[in-house]
Amino acid sequence: MPVRPVRLFPDPVLSGACAPVGEIDDAALALARDLLDTMRGSAHSVGVAAPQIGVAKRAFCVDVTGHPKARSCHGEVVLFDPVVVERHGTDVGREGCMSVPDLTGDVARSSSLVVSGIGIDGAPTTLEVDAFEARAVQHELDHLDGLLFLDRVVAGNRVYRRRVYR
Amino acid sequence: MPHVAVTAVGVDRPGIVAAVTGVLLEHGGNLEDTAMTRLGGHFAMVLVVEVAEDASSLERALVTVGEPLGLTVTVRPIAEADVASDDGAAWAVTVHGADRPGIVHRVTTLLADHGANIVDLATRQLTTDAGTGYVVLLEVLLPPGADDTALDTALQALAADLGVDVHLRPDEPDYL
Numbered sequence: 423m424p425v426r427p428v429r430l431f432p433d434p435v436l437s438g439a440c441a442p443v444g445e446i447d448d449a450a451l452a453l454a455r456d457l458l459d460t461m462r463g464s465a466h467s468v469g470v471a472a473p474q475i476g477v478a479k480r481a482f483c484v485d486v487t488g489h490p491k492a493r494s495c496h497g498e499v500v501l502f503d504p505v506v507v508e509r510h511g512t513d514v515g516r517e518g519c520m521s522v523p524d525l526t527g528d529v530a531r532s533s534s535l536v537v538s539g540i541g542i543d544g545a546p547t548t549l550e551v552d553a554f555e556a557r558a559v560q561h562e563l564d565h566l567d568g569l570l571f572l573d574r575v576v577a578g579n580r581v582y583r584r585r586v587y588r
Numbered sequence: 589m590p591h592v593a594v595t596a597v598g599v600d601r602p603g604i605v606a607a608v609t610g611v612l613l614e615h616g617g618n619l620e621d622t623a624m625t626r627l628g629g630h631f632a633m634v635l636v637v638e639v640a641e642d643a644s645s646l647e648r649a650l651v652t653v654g655e656p657l658g659l660t661v662t663v664r665p666i667a668e669a670d671v672a673s674d675d676g677a678a679w680a681v682t683v684h685g686a687d688r689p690g691i692v693h694r695v696t697t698l699l700a701d702h703g704a705n706i707v708d709l710a711t712r713q714l715t716t717d718a719g720t721g722y723v724v725l726l727e728v729l730l731p732p733g734a735d736d737t738a739l740d741t742a743l744q745a746l747a748a749d750l751g752v753d754v755h756l757r758p759d760e761p762d763y764l
Binding site: 466467468469489491515516517518519520526554557558561562571579582583584 | 762
């Protein structure tokens, strides 16, 4: 399965709410592979949401392995139809996004959360994530609701122009 | 299409941005990067605008609309600049302490001497029962290979001399 081109702001696919995946069929598994391949094929990427590769479905992958700010780490994760069950605390951090090159912004996220969904094996799964993994999961979850980090910056003057992938 | 820098400053009141951008829209201007904020009861706008007409005719139109609002407006042509030329590591510098002349000048001179490029700077003066304080917030890019430890050492020496607190911290975003 190929690395898919990453859709860039202001592509409308990034602004709409995504439809549930439902049954984990061959198309869903192909989507999972494309998400993982695209994440692996993009320098610095720790996660990709389906709309970022042009698919308006509720699915994302994350992998924060080796990231210096990670505490919890579930390795390579694909989640279909994810739902946040619990969230605790708030941390502000500066985020960039593959779909919004050149801009970064300060975003408040829950410090930890419990998220449930369907795994790549088709079975229900629940993850407890915190620190950087929690931030990554929340960033990808937002994509499924058509939200970018730009929608969550803590103040209007907390968006920065910066070249993203050097 | 050429670009102009538009500046407008006046005592803050509702409607300033709507009035200025209305003129720009009527004259075929397209807003690019802008910064607009309240400074000490005044509203200040700096806008990079792609324009279809020359700067002087646009300035005349803006002055006409800005005058009843108490705005001082300028429009000047600007050279093309490459926004992708930002390079280096992002650092934040915070300075705060009792207000005195020269804080911004001496801190930014030191930063320039170390090759740091300021990409954003905001200051706030505030008066409390304890006196008048000054806060400086900077975003800087350090050139590749720059010695941040040496920069911090120099900043701390300057801070001691000025009697203020200075903090230097890495400010790289996380790419998700």
